[in-house]
Amino acid sequence: MYGWTGNILHIDLTKKSSRVESPGLNVLNRYVGGKGFGGKFLRQCATLPWDHPDMVICIFTGPLTGTISPTSGRAHILSKSPLTGLVGDSSVGGKLATRLKRAGWDGIVIKGESRTPLGITIKDDSIEFKDARGLWGLDINAVHEKIRPGTSSILAIGPAAENGVRFASITVDRHFAAGRSGLGLCLARKKIKYILVDGTGRTKIKDHEKLKQAREDILRLTAASPALMGQFGFTCLGTGAVYDLMDNRRMMPTDNFRRTFFEHAPGLNAAAYAKTYAPKKHGCLGCHILCKKIGKKNGKKITMPEFETMSHFTALIGCMDTDLVIKANERCNHFGMDTISVASTLACRREITGIDYTKESLLSLLNDIAFGRGEGKDLALGAKLYAEKMGKPEAAMAVKGLELPAYDPRGALGMALGYALSTRGGCHLRAYPISHEIFRKPVATNRFSFSGKARIIKIAEDLNTVVDSLIACKFTFFAAGLEEYAMAYEAVTGIETSAQDLLLKGERIYYNERIINALNNFDARDDDLPDRFFTKPGSGTNNINIPPVNRDAFLSARKKYYSIRGLTTNGLPEKDKAESLGLIWNNL
Amino acid sequence: MEQLVNKYARKLVQTKLGSDSGPSQPLVGGLDDKLVWNRNADEIKLLEDVFKGLNINSLIFLRPVEPYGSLIGFLAENALKSNGLIQPEDCETRTFLHDLPVINKFDPDRIIRVLKKRKSVIIAPGNTNGSSQGPAILAHGTVSPEQGFVTISSVCFAGFIKFFTDYLKALREKTATAAAHDLFDKILPYVKPIQKTLPEFTPSPFPDEETVYLAIIEAGKKVIEYELVDSYFGNVSYFWNKTLYISQTGSSLDELSGCIDPVPVDGSTSAGLTASSELTAHLATVLRTGCKAILHGHPKFSVILSMDCDPGRKAFCHFKEQCHIKCPEKRFAGATPIIPGEVGTGPTGLCQTLPLALSRADSAIVYGHGLFTIGKENFFDAFCTMLEVENFSRDSYFKKVLYLKKN
Numbered sequence A: 001m002y003g004w005t006g007n008i009l010h011i012d013l014t015k016k017s018s019r020v021e022s023p024g025l026n027v028l029n030r031y032v033g034g035k036g037f038g039g040k041f042l043r044q045c046a047t048l049p050w051d052h053p054d055m056v057i058c059i060f061t062g063p064l065t066g067t068i069s070p071t072s073g074r075a076h077i078l079s080k081s082p083l084t085g086l087v088g089d090s091s092v093g094g095k096l097a098t099r100l101k102r103a104g105w106d107g108i109v110i111k112g113e114s115r116t117p118l119g120i121t122i123k124d125d126s127i128e129f130k131d132a133r134g135l136w137g138l139d140i141n142a143v144h145e146k147i148r149p150g151t152s153s154i155l156a157i158g159p160a161a162e163n164g165v166r167f168a169s170i171t172v173d174r175h176f177a178a179g180r181s182g183l184g185l186c187l188a189r190k191k192i193k194y195i196l197v198d199g200t201g202r203t204k205i206k207d208h209e210k211l212k213q214a215r216e217d218i219l220r221l222t223a224a225s226p227a228l229m230g231q232f233g234f235t236c237l238g239t240g241a242v243y244d245l246m247d248n249r250r251m252m253p254t255d256n257f258r259r260t261f262f263e264h265a266p267g268l269n270a271a272a273y274a275k276t277y278a279p280k281k282h283g284c285l286g287c288h289i290l291c292k293k294i295g296k297k298n299g300k301k302i303t304m305p306e307f308e309t310m311s312h313f314t315a316l317i318g319c320m321d322t323d324l325v326i327k328a329n330e331r332c333n334h335f336g337m338d339t340i341s342v343a344s345t346l347a348c349r350r351e352i353t354g355i356d357y358t359k360e361s362l363l364s365l366l367n368d369i370a371f372g373r374g375e376g377k378d379l380a381l382g383a384k385l386y387a388e389k390m391g392k393p394e395a396a397m398a399v400k401g402l403e404l405p406a407y408d409p410r411g412a413l414g415m416a417l418g419y420a421l422s423t424r425g426g427c428h429l430r431a432y433p434i435s436h437e438i439f440r441k442p443v444a445t446n447r448f449s450f451s452g453k454a455r456i457i458k459i460a461e462d463l464n465t466v467v468d469s470l471i472a473c474k475f476t477f478f479a480a481g482l483e484e485y486a487m488a489y490e491a492v493t494g495i496e497t498s499a500q501d502l503l504l505k506g507e508r509i510y511y512n513e514r515i516i517n518a519l520n521n522f523d524a525r526d527d528d529l530p531d532r533f534f535t536k537p538g539s540g541t542n543n544i545n546i547p548p549v550n551r552d553a554f555l556s557a558r559k560k561y562y563s564i565r566g567l568t569t570n571g572l573p574e575k576d577k578a579e580s581l582g583l584i585w586n587n588l
Numbered sequence B: 001m002e003q004l005v006n007k008y009a010r011k012l013v014q015t016k017l018g019s020d021s022g023p024s025q026p027l028v029g030g031l032d033d034k035l036v037w038n039r040n041a042d043e044i045k046l047l048e049d050v051f052k053g054l055n056i057n058s059l060i061f062l063r064p065v066e067p068y069g070s071l072i073g074f075l076a077e078n079a080l081k082s083n084g085l086i087q088p089e090d091c092e093t094r095t096f097l098h099d100l101p102v103i104n105k106f107d108p109d110r111i112i113r114v115l116k117k118r119k120s121v122i123i124a125p126g127n128t129n130g131s132s133q134g135p136a137i138l139a140h141g142t143v144s145p146e147q148g149f150v151t152i153s154s155v156c157f158a159g160f161i162k163f164f165t166d167y168l169k170a171l172r173e174k175t176a177t178a179a180a181h182d183l184f185d186k187i188l189p190y191v192k193p194i195q196k197t198l199p200e201f202t203p204s205p206f207p208d209e210e211t212v213y214l215a216i217i218e219a220g221k222k223v224i225e226y227e228l229v230d231s232y233f234g235n236v237s238y239f240w241n242k243t244l245y246i247s248q249t250g251s252s253l254d255e256l257s258g259c260i261d262p263v264p265v266d267g268s269t270s271a272g273l274t275a276s277s278e279l280t281a282h283l284a285t286v287l288r289t290g291c292k293a294i295l296h297g298h299p300k301f302s303v304i305l306s307m308d309c310d311p312g313r314k315a316f317c318h319f320k321e322q323c324h325i326k327c328p329e330k331r332f333a334g335a336t337p338i339i340p341g342e343v344g345t346g347p348t349g350l351c352q353t354l355p356l357a358l359s360r361a362d363s364a365i366v367y368g369h370g371l372f373t374i375g376k377e378n379f380f381d382a383f384c385t386m387l388e389v390e391n392f393s394r395d396s397y398f399k400k401v402l403y404l405k406k407n
Ligand code: SF4
Pocket: A071, A072, A073, A074, A093, A094, A282, A283, A284, A287, A288, A289, A290, A291, A292, A473, A474, A475, A476
C-alpha cells in the first residue's frame, strides 16, 4: 500500500490492551486521514458525554505524512470538547505525525480510562503502558526533563489538564500546542500524562518523480507569497507578523472586543520582539516555512508567542509589556492551557470586575487557573460559563463556548460568518477568510461586505477540512492550492484525484461534523455571534469605518450558507444531503 | 455578486481581451445562493451544468478577440495533435497555472473533468456547438470572478508569448510550418508598436504623503493604459521619507487606490505583509541605487526577447532546463540586461539578481517574466524607459524574424 500504512492502532485503557484495525484502501481513500478519520470514530460515540469512558480520542496522520510533500508534518487530534460539547479538534505540529507514521500507524484511537496516571510508549509495533504516577502534577517542561524523548516525539499534558481546566491544551515536543477545544482535559480524564512515539518505517510512495514535481510547484508558489516567505512574512517574523496588519486594519480586539484599536500596538509588534529576543526559525518537521520562532534571552531559550497570544495578552486585556506576554505564554505552555481561551476569559473577568491587571496579578491568576485555586476555579470553566456564573453572560466573547481569536469580526464580515458557523465554535481556521479578506489570496474580497461570502465560507471550510486530513498546513494555502496538493496525493497514493475530488471529501467530512453537533442539540441558535458585534461599532478612523455588523445582512448570509451547505433553515443536517454525500444517517 | 460579475465582464473588454458586442462578449457567472450572469447567452444552459458539477462560485467564458482568438486557436489545435496541453513559456504562467489543457468540444462533462484539476480549459476552434464559433477559454474561481479574470488574462498573455517565442525558435531551427507563417502574417496588423504620445505625470519632488499615493495610483493606471502589463498585474513603488510605498500583492495596477502599503526601511512594522511579492527586490533596489521610482510590467516583446537564445549555444548549455533561474550568459536587449530570477525571495529569487542589475542600468528584463525600470526622482523617467525598452524589443524581434525569413 502507498501513502497510508493501512493500520490504525486501537488502545483500550480500561483493559490495557491494543488491537490493530486495517481498513481497506477504499475506506482510507474515503476518510483520507487526520480530521477525516477522527470524525469517523467520533461519530460512533457522538452522543456520549466528553468524559464517558467510551469516548474516543483520535490522533491521526495523513497519507502525505512522512513524505516530501511540503508542510505535511502536522497531526490532527480530535475528541468531544469539554469546553463546548462540540466536535473538539486541533491540528498540531512538531514531529508527532511523522514519528507516528514511521512507527507504522495512520492513527491511534484511544478509548477507556485508566485508574492511575500512565504514559503510552509506541515504538513501531510495540505498545507499552508505563506508570506515570510520578509525573502527575509536573509541568510540561519537567515531563520533558524526566522522559528525555531524544529523537522520539512526545505529547504531554500539564497540571491545567489534571486540574480540570476546560481549555487545557496538549503540548507536543515542548513548543507545539494542540491548543483549542480543551483536548488536554480529554487526555487527563483518561489519565494519560504523555504519549511517546518513535518509529523506523517509511511512507511508501507510488511515484517519486511526480511527487518531486508537486513539491517544486508548491515551493515555487510559496516563494512567491509575501505573507509566507516575504521579509515580513511568517518565515521571518512568525505568525506575529499579522499583529501590525490587524492594528493597521483597525480590527485588533481591544478591551474584550469593546474596541478594535489599541494605541500601544506599535511598540508591541513582531519587530519589537525580534529586537529583544533575536528569534530563530523553527517549525514542524519537514516544513520549509518554519513559522515557529524560538528566541533567546540571557542564554535561555524562549518559545515566542504566536500572533493570537501577542494580541490577546496585550490589547484584549489591556497590558502593554512584551516581557509579560513572553512570561504568560511560557506559563500557559508549561501548564498546558490554550492562550486564546485563557486570555479571553481574563478579558471577560476584567470587563466584569473592572479590575485592571498588573504583571504580578496576571501571572498569579494564571497559576490559580492551572492549579484550580480560588477564583481560578471559576475562570478555568472558560469565558462562557464564567460570565454566566457572574451573572453577565454578555461579557463572554465566545461562539458556542469557544473564545474568539484575535480578529475582530466587525472588520471582516467573512470572518463574522466563519466564526458563527464553525463546527468547533469561535474559530478563525475553519474557513480562514483572513486569507482573502486581509492577505488578498487567492484574490482580495471586500472585507466589509457579505456579498458572495456564504459560498466562499462553505468552499473554504471544505478546503481546510481536507487540508487537515491530508495533512498539510493551512498556511501553505495562502500560496498553493488543492490543485498542487491533488498532484501530491496522486503521486503518493497512486490514486487518481483532483482538486475538486478532494473538496468533495472535505465536504463529506465537514457535514459529518455538523451531524455530530446536531446529535448534541446544536442548531441555528448557536450559529451566532455575541450581541456586542451587532450593536456596537469598532474603532474606525476617518478613512476606515468599522460599523456594527448588520444583523439582517448577517442572518441573510447565514441563511444562504445553510442552503448552500444543504442544511435546514434551522441549521440542521438533512437526510437526503447526508446520503448524497455517502454518510450514514441511522442514528439521527 | 451582480456587481462583481459585471465588473469583470467590463474589465475583460477594457483590457482588450473581449468586446462589448459580437461573439467575444464575455460571459461571467457568479454563484452565492443563486446563480447570476452578466448577460443572457445560449451557452448559459451548458455552463449551468458545469456549475452543478463543481464546487465553485464563479465561471467566465470568453472567446477572445484578435489576435488572441487566432493565437489560442492555433496553439489549441497543435496541442490536440499531441498531449492536449499547451505548455506556456513564460515563468509566471508556469508558476501559477502549470499547463493549459485543451478539449475539442463544448461539452459540460469534459469541461468539468478538466476544471476539477485546473483553473482553466481551452476549447479548440471549429468544434464548439451550434452558433459558438472560434476558440474559447473557460476559467473558474472559488472566491471571486476575479480569479477567472486573472486566469483568462494569463492564458491570453501566455498564448501570445508562446506563439511569438515558438515562431522565432522555429525560424531559427528552420521548422516553421505554413500554418505558423500564415498566422504570423494574419495577426501582424494587431501587434503595432506602442506609439501613443507620452503621458504627463505629477512632477516631483512630492510635497507630502498624499501626493506620493496619488503619483503611484497615476503611474499604475498609465502602465495599464499603455498595455505594458497583462495577467499577474506588475507592481509600482516610490521611496519617500525613509518609507517605500508599494502596491499590494495581487492588486490591479489600474485600481491602486487603497492598495498601497507603506513599508518603513527600518523594519519597525510588518504591515508590508500584504505588499507585492517583489517588495524585497524593490527595497534592495532603492537602497542600492538611490532611485525613488520603480515600475514593473510585463510588456510582451521584452518578455519574448528575453527568452530568445541561440539554439546552437543552448544545445551546449548546462542550464538549458533552468534558464529562468540559472542562465549564465550576459545577455542584453539593447542596453538593458536580461537576468534570471523567479518571483519572490527564494535563493533563486529575483531579489538576488535585480538590485545589482539596476545599479548598472536603469532597466532590467527578468527572463521570461517582465521588465523593471527605475526613475531617479519620478515615474516619468521610469515610464519612458519602459516604453523605450518595449519598443526596442519589439523592433529587434521583427528584425530577427525578417532576417531569418530572408535567409
Ligand atoms: S508553516 Fe509553521 S505551522 Fe505550518 S507546517 Fe510550517 S512550521 Fe508548522
